[in-house]
Amino acid sequence: MHFLLGVLNDESVPQPTGADLDTQMAQIDAVNEDMKAKGIWVFGGGLMTSDRAAVVRDQSGVVTTTDGPFAETKEQLGGFWVIEVPDRDAALAWAGRCAVACWGPIEVRPFIGLA
Numbered sequence: 001m002h003f004l005l006g007v008l009n010d011e012s013v014p015q016p017t018g019a020d021l022d023t024q025m026a027q028i029d030a031v032n033e034d035m036k037a038k039g040i041w042v043f044g045g046g047l048m049t050s051d052r053a054a055v056v057r058d059q060s061g062v063v064t065t066t067d068g069p070f071a072e073t074k075e076q077l078g079g080f081w082v083i084e085v086p087d088r089d090a091a092l093a094w095a096g097r098c099a100v101a102c103w104g105p106i107e108v109r110p111f112i113g114l115a
Helices: 018-038 088-102
Strands: 002-010 041-046 054-059 062-067 075-084 106-110
Touching: 002 088, 018 041, 018 075, 018 088, 075 088, 088 106
Parallel strands: none
Antiparallel strands: 002 075, 002 106, 041 075, 054 062
């Protein structure tokens, strides 16, 4: 099964810098390398802050673009992994490792129709 592990980022909280950022990135890199070694890595990446986002909508045949995130919320999607694991329990276990590495919550969601 394929799962999205979404990094939830509170943009109102200052992000790590300097040695803290180096430590966090080393922890994330270690999880990434372990995923690749175990053959579950499909894709992953970090995202720019939500002020760089845009939402494109079809409104009765008229396509509109709005700057900013889709929802007004404290937490935004800050990055993600797509993994292929046998089941939800395995995805949750990996999400736990990701939460430790990222110092924050991870949302776990299965993909529709991908086995």
